[in-house]
Amino acid sequence: MTGKFVALVLLVSALVAGGALYYLQVYGFYAEVEPQPGRDVLLMPLQGDTPEPIAYADFVAIDADSSPIRYRACFTTTDPLDALRTHYVTLDLLSPRNAPGWFDCFDAAALGTALKDGSATAFLSAKNVRYGVDRIVAITEDGRGYVWHELNDCGAKAYDGTVVGEECPPLPDTTR
Structure with a gap:
C-alpha cells in the first residue's frame, strides 16, 4: 500500500x-506592451543610423522580461511596401520567431511563407535594442506588419559562449 x-x-x-x-x-x-504612438514601429533609413517612425494603426504587442527575444507585435500600415523598400534597410530574413499560440495575430509560418515568396519584406528596425538583439519589422503587400526580436552576430556569440571579439560592443556589466 x-x-x-x-x-x-x-x-x-x-x-x-x-x-x-x-x-x-x-x-x-508575457505581458501586453503599452502602445507609445509614433514610437512603436520604427525603420532604419538607408541614409542614417537613427530609426524613423512610419504610419501605423491597430498596434498590439507582448513582451517578457525573462528573455530578450520574446517581443512580438502586430500592426497595420498604409505606407506602400515599394516606397518603404526604397527608403529603409531591408533584410534577407525568412524565418520569423514563433509567438505563443494565444497571440493569434502573429502567424510566424504564414509570415515566413510571405517572406520567401516576396509578398512581404523584412526591415531592420533598430540595432541592439538589448545587447546582441535587433528589432525586425516585416510588412506584407496588404499592409499587415509584424515585429519581433532576433539575435544579431554579437548576441549569438555572447549567448553561446563564443568569444565575442572586437567588432562587437562591450558586454554589459551584469554584476549588479
Whole structure:
C-alpha cells in the first residue's frame, strides 16, 4: 500500500510541475506592451543610423522580461511596401520567431511563407535594442506588419559562449 501511495504522490507532483512549467513558458511571463504612438514601429533609413517612425494603426504587442527575444507585435500600415523598400534597410530574413499560440495575430509560418515568396519584406528596425538583439519589422503587400526580436552576430556569440571579439560592443556589466 505504501508503494502505491508514493507512486501516486510522485505522479501528482510530476503533473503539477509539468502543468506549472507549461503555463510559465506559454503564458506566465508575457505581458501586453503599452502602445507609445509614433514610437512603436520604427525603420532604419538607408541614409542614417537613427530609426524613423512610419504610419501605423491597430498596434498590439507582448513582451517578457525573462528573455530578450520574446517581443512580438502586430500592426497595420498604409505606407506602400515599394516606397518603404526604397527608403529603409531591408533584410534577407525568412524565418520569423514563433509567438505563443494565444497571440493569434502573429502567424510566424504564414509570415515566413510571405517572406520567401516576396509578398512581404523584412526591415531592420533598430540595432541592439538589448545587447546582441535587433528589432525586425516585416510588412506584407496588404499592409499587415509584424515585429519581433532576433539575435544579431554579437548576441549569438555572447549567448553561446563564443568569444565575442572586437567588432562587437562591450558586454554589459551584469554584476549588479
